Amino acid sequence: MDQEDQDRDRALEQELELDRALEQELDRARAAPLVRDALPALAAELVRLLEEEGERELAICAHDLRIIAxxxxxxxxxxxxxxxxxxxxxxxxxxxxxxxFADRGYLILDVVHGRIMFVEVLDRPELRPALTAALAPAPALAPSLTPARAAAEAGASPGPAVGAEGEHPGP
Structure with missing residues (x-):
């Protein structure tokens, strides 16, 4: 393999690594909570105020904003x-x-090429608990014992596995 091939392979690896990093970032962004779910009153207020200011396109965008950080x-x-x-x-x-022009506090949007990038919210302390909760990492799921394993560890006969053929798991 000559130097040109090595350089091309290295560039391809770097491009793939960048693609993976961007895909991970997109996955995180897709998982970020919607403002309308975490802060419904604020989301409605943003849409209303943007409409009042004649910012129809931003009002439409405001409905689907996510809280990234x-x-x-x-x-x-x-x-x-x-x-x-x-x-x-x-x-x-x-x-x-x-x-x-909010009824109270301050709301200022940073917009870049028609996209709302940042929502500056000042003097609205009642929003802090919901914002903090929305940004909290999801709790790690603790490994749990299946009913059969729990029964076996307790020394009992586990019986058929839930969902086993011929068994109805619910009422």
Whole structure:
């Protein structure tokens, strides 16, 4: 194998590794909770305020926003969150802020090329518990004993396995 073939193989491996990393990130994003599920009143308010501001396309997008990450500042007055992956650099061209005139607190959206990237929510402490719960990692499932194994470990006859042929598992 000559140097050109090795370089091509290395580049292909790097591309595959990048593809796997992007797919994992997409899987995490797909699993992220919807704002409308975790913070239903806020989601409805965002849609309403965007409609009032004439931001119809953003209002449609706001219905399907996901909570990707907390802003991370740690300030008690901040309940802001990312709806897309955190940028590694400033947003740059195509970025705009959309201030919304909420009844209380502050709501400001970071929008890049028509996508809501970040929802700045200030002075809405009642949202913190639900936001924290939405961002909490799913609890690891503890390994459990099957009924047959539990009975066997207790010294009893396990009987037929649930779902075994000829057995009806439910009422």
């Amino acid at each position: 907390d802003c991370g500042c740690g300030d008690d007055f901040c309940q802001s969150f990312y709806t897309e992956r955190r940028p590694t650099e400033p947003y740059g061209p195509g970025h705009r802020n959309v201030p919304l």
